[in-house]
Amino acid sequence: MFGYYLDLAWHSLKRSPVLTALMVLAIGLGIGASMTMMTVLHVLTDDPMPGRSSQLFTPHLDPLPLNYKQGDDSPDAADNVTWPDAMALLKAHRAERQAAMAGGTLLVRPARADLRPFNVDGRFATADFFAMFGLTFEYGEAWSAVNDAARAHVVVLSDTLHRKLFGNGSGIGQDVRLGDHDFRVIGVSADWQPKPLFYADPGAQHYSDADQFFIPLSAAVDLKLSTNGNQSGWGKNNDSTSLTGATMTWLQFWVQLDSPAQVQAYRQFLVDYSAQQKALGRFERPSTDAKLYTLMDWLNHENLVPNDVRLQLWLALGFLFVCMVNIVALLLAKFLRRSSEISVRRALGARRRDIFLQLGIESALIGVAGGMLGIVIAQIGLWSVRHRPDDYAQLAQMDIPMLLGTLALAIVASVVAGLLPAWRACRVQPALQLKTS
Amino acid sequence: MEIRPIFASLRKHRIPAILIVLEIALACAVLCNAVFMISKRVGDIGMANAIDESGLSVVNLDGTDPKLAASDIPRDLAALRGIAGVQAVGVTNSLPLSGNNWGWSFGLKSDSLVSDKSATNLSMYFLGAGTDQALGLQLKQGRFFNAGDYANSTMGGAALPDTHVVIVNESVAAQLWPGKPALGQVLYSNPSYYTVIGVVGNVVRPYANIRSTQRSYAATFFPLRAESTLSSYVLRSAPQDRARIVREAEQKLGEINPGAVAKGQAYSDIRDKYFADMRSMAWMLVLVCVVMLAVTAFGIVGLTSFWVAQRRRQIGIRRAVGATRGDILSYFRTENFLLTGMGVVLGMALAFGINVYLMQHYEMDRMPWYYLPGSAVALWLLGQLAVLGPALRAAAVPPVVATRSV
Numbered sequence: 001m002f003g004y005y006l007d008l009a010w011h012s013l014k015r016s017p018v019l020t021a022l023m024v025l026a027i028g029l030g031i032g033a034s035m036t037m038m039t040v041l042h043v044l045t046d047d048p049m050p051g052r053s054s055q056l057f058t059p060h061l062d063p064l065p066l067n068y069k070q071g072d073d074s075p076d077a078a079d080n081v082t083w084p085d086a087m088a089l090l091k092a093h094r095a096e097r098q099a100a101m102a103g104g105t106l107l108v109r110p111a112r113a114d115l116r117p118f119n120v121d122g123r124f125a126t127a128d129f130f131a132m133f134g135l136t137f138e139y140g141e142a143w144s145a146v147n148d149a150a151r152a153h154v155v156v157l158s159d160t161l162h163r164k165l166f167g168n169g170s171g172i173g174q175d176v177r178l179g180d181h182d183f184r185v186i187g188v189s190a191d192w193q194p195k196p197l198f199y200a201d202p203g204a205q206h207y208s209d210a211d212q213f214f215i216p217l218s219a220a221v222d223l224k225l226s227t228n229g230n231q232s233g234w235g236k237n238n239d240s241t242s243l244t245g246a247t248m249t250w251l252q253f254w255v256q257l258d259s260p261a262q263v264q265a266y267r268q269f270l271v272d273y274s275a276q277q278k279a280l281g282r283f284e285r286p287s288t289d290a291k292l293y294t295l296m297d298w299l300n301h302e303n304l305v306p307n308d309v310r311l312q313l314w315l316a317l318g319f320l321f322v323c324m325v326n327i328v329a330l331l332l333a334k335f336l337r338r339s340s341e342i343s344v345r346r347a348l349g350a351r352r353r354d355i356f357l358q359l360g361i362e363s364a365l366i367g368v369a370g371g372m373l374g375i376v377i378a379q380i381g382l383w384s385v386r387h388r389p390d391d392y393a394q395l396a397q398m399d400i401p402m403l404l405g406t407l408a409l410a411i412v413a414s415v416v417a418g419l420l421p422a423w424r425a426c427r428v429q430p431a432l433q434l435k436t437s
Numbered sequence: 438m439e440i441r442p443i444f445a446s447l448r449k450h451r452i453p454a455i456l457i458v459l460e461i462a463l464a465c466a467v468l469c470n471a472v473f474m475i476s477k478r479v480g481d482i483g484m485a486n487a488i489d490e491s492g493l494s495v496v497n498l499d500g501t502d503p504k505l506a507a508s509d510i511p512r513d514l515a516a517l518r519g520i521a522g523v524q525a526v527g528v529t530n531s532l533p534l535s536g537n538n539w540g541w542s543f544g545l546k547s548d549s550l551v552s553d554k555s556a557t558n559l560s561m562y563f564l565g566a567g568t569d570q571a572l573g574l575q576l577k578q579g580r581f582f583n584a585g586d587y588a589n590s591t592m593g594g595a596a597l598p599d600t601h602v603v604i605v606n607e608s609v610a611a612q613l614w615p616g617k618p619a620l621g622q623v624l625y626s627n628p629s630y631y632t633v634i635g636v637v638g639n640v641v642r643p644y645a646n647i648r649s650t651q652r653s654y655a656a657t658f659f660p661l662r663a664e665s666t667l668s669s670y671v672l673r674s675a676p677q678d679r680a681r682i683v684r685e686a687e688q689k690l691g692e693i694n695p696g697a698v699a700k701g702q703a704y705s706d707i708r709d710k711y712f713a714d715m716r717s718m719a720w721m722l723v724l725v726c727v728v729m730l731a732v733t734a735f736g737i738v739g740l741t742s743f744w745v746a747q748r749r750r751q752i753g754i755r756r757a758v759g760a761t762r763g764d765i766l767s768y769f770r771t772e773n774f775l776l777t778g779m780g781v782v783l784g785m786a787l788a789f790g791i792n793v794y795l796m797q798h799y800e801m802d803r804m805p806w807y808y809l810p811g812s813a814v815a816l817w818l819l820g821q822l823a824v825l826g827p828a829l830r831a832a833a834v835p836p837v838v839a840t841r842s843v
Contacts, residue, residue: 022739026732033725069542069554107500109696116691117500117698180502234552307799308718311474315722318467319729322460326736329456333743384721389713424452 009362023330027370027414030323032377035406037313040385042402043395044305048194052134053295057255059270060291061085066284068234075202077232080249090126094269095255097132100217101125102227102251103200109177110165120161122213124220132256140172140187143216151222155183156214162188181223183215195395196304198295199252201229206304207392246282267292327417335359335425342425343433355426363418364411371410378406443772453740454776461780461816462787464733469788469812471722473804478719481647482712486533487638489573490708494679495532496670496686496701501694503665510565510663516693517670520685522678527568528667531643534711538643541597543624545613551626557613560642563661571671577607579620579635582660590660598659603631606639608654648800679703730819737823745831752831753838762832769828770821777820781813
């Protein structure tokens with residue numbers, strides 16, 4: 001029966017090509033626009049560290065004074081950590097692994113005569129950074145806690161930067177001039193760019209930035225290398241701009257906790273630490289304000305997805321809805337116009353259920369065609385998103401699940417749109433219709 | 438035109454009628470909000486900025502030795518001044534809409550601290566000698582900085598300069614000292630204090646604030662002697678010379694500062710880049726609106742055509758008993774007018790509701806009332822246009838149809 005209905009549907013659609021084209025176009029446009037925005041949202045809210053994200057946490061202390069005024073335009077000052085707090089958490093060593101970090105941009109002065117100096121982004125971090133986030137090394141290795149303590153002038157380069165500076169040769173053991181200081185290359189990591197760059201400062205371009213070098217945080221602070229994140233201070237004038245001061249937040253801190261028990265213990269540790277700092281008079285806010293975010297919760301808290309993207313998704317869905325109402329109307333017109341044909345089939349013994357199924361298959365066929373068109377339109381849409389100047393533009397690619405999702409959504413949408421017209425059409429009174437025609 | 442028969446006939450075709458009304462309502466709601474968003478963005482993109490935008494070029498110099506800034510900067514400025522076509526040069530820490538913000542909160546009492554709740558956050562532009570004129574700041578009251586102001590102001594790595602003079606935007610003056618003359622007033626951040634010596638036309642901050650125009654103009658200007666904080670050179674010229682001047686300036690600065698990177702662009706490029714994603718969003722909204730209106734119009738065409746086909750006989754009978762073509766035409770147009778009318782009433786309510794929702798969840802302002810009747814008229818016109826084709830076909834039905842059975 002299915003094959004026969006398919007055949008009937010095909011003939012019926014061919015009979016009114018303009019109306020059919022209109023419906024396919026409408027569903028294609030609606031689906032295409034919606035899927036473009038859904039894909040963008042999908043890639044923006046994706047897990048940057050699949051398999052590892054459930055073990056990564058970031059503590060959130062609140063060292064701000066009670067009368068601290070949050071800026072209207074700047075991120076929450078308590079989203080970052082002060083130097084003394086970061087050092088205390090590091091020293092306490094209560095997690096499996098822990099690292100403090102901050103972003104920085106440095107001027108590379110290549111030894112090669114054919115290269116002009118250029119700026120690169122990188123990270124100042126403590127030793128656990130590499131093992132905790134699972135960076136892999138092409139050559140050499142990461143530095144150790146000993147190097148951290150010694151404020152060693154060592155650097156780990158990304159593969160890209162290493163190639164740029166040393167070609168295909170090895171730079172291990174050689175010096176690279178970054179800013180006004182020489183750093184000895186001890187390792188080359190495979191290129192590393194989680195999307196979003198979850199550990200970066202709230203003000204960073206999370207979807208397009210990548211770290212090209214890594215330097216021990218202690219050395220960076222020692223040399224007063226400039227950081228490129230948000231620094232929020234509340235001390236009196238100049239103490240608030242000292243990197244090691246207790247009244248300026250600028251560092252990010254991440255920990256790895258492997259079991260729920262460890263998570264529970266670490267949470268308690270943060271509360272205890274805050275209570276202790278409060279007793280010392282450093283913290284003014286309740287110690288229970290201390291929180292521990294999982295990676296995905298943190299991304300949520302940071303609200304990285306631009307509002308524009310959500311608005312555009314709503315707009316696209318509204319548009320899809322308009323298209324669907326439109327298709328309901330057109331299908332209704334199409335089905336009711338065939339009242340006489342339906343009456344003949346009914347008079348010859350077809351049940352309402354059969355008519356309903358036949359018309360449903362016809363709607364689904366439109367859905368398949370609309371879905372195909374939708375995929376093409378979504379690809380064009382994503383292509384145009386990729387050419388936009390936004391931070392996340394390069395990510396806008398459709399994967400297989402989204403592709404199948406597009407087709408499924410189109411078929412579901414058109415079948416849903418066909419329900420009312422099909423129900424209406426199979427209630428035609430055969431006798432009346434046959435008599436009047 | 439008698440509308441009672443139209444209503445009677447619509448009651449018979451309840452489902453198609455409801456569908457048209459619904460479609461118009463949705464289109465109206467989305468259209469109102471989308472057009473409002475577009476106009477908001479167009480307004481932001483066109484944000485006024487009281488500097489000589491079209492004549493400015495900017496070259497950033499990065500990687501110089503901070504210790505040599507006192508001698509390097511005057512040397513660089515002299516070199517830039519030598520480029521043919523350059524009318525004025527200056528140096529600053531940042532430019533409007535460059536994204537590179539130096540902000541601080543100031544109070545109006547002598548013991549105000551940066552962390553005070555009542556303090557106002559302001560962007561600080563540090564200007565080297567002559568930069569106020571090079572930027573083309575528009576002086577409204579008081580004076581620009583003089584040579585003494587520039588010579589006496591240093592930062593030395595601190596967050597605030599040790600000068601005691603400041604020039605503020607008109608908007609800042611009006612916000613902090615409403616109804617009072619701003620000249621001679623003082624901004625405090627204990628122990629620093631700055632007396633207002635001049636008021637200039639509104640210059641945008643390094644970050645515009647899309648929620649509030651007043652916040653976008655919260656900027657102040659401080660004099661600064663040649664120090665490493667100043668790393669953006671500005672050059673003023675005739676607009677058509679900018680590309681060449683940027684090229685020559687990059688080359689010259691690269692030659693005399695071999696270890697540093699000089700990167701230049703016309704100021705208008707900085708501005709365009711800042712608003713680029715807003716512009717692309719506006720275009721995408723326009724596209725969605727156009728396509729949605731087209732889909733709505735085709736829907737009306739399709740449904741009305743079906744209607745006309747279904748009522749061929751009735752139309753024939755009406756024509757046979759004396760209705761003119763004009764009567765038939767106006768019947769369908771009136772019918773569409775009524776349906777669209779119901780649709781836009783519903784749509785305006787829906788548009789208002791969506792706007793309220795967006796205001797609560799996104800950075801959105803209240804939609805001015807005239808958007809509602811505006812889009813209502815647009816949809817009425819669209820409906821009339823869409824119905825014209827099918828209605829003309831209906832009017833062309835000859836009276837003889839009445840006498841034939843199908």
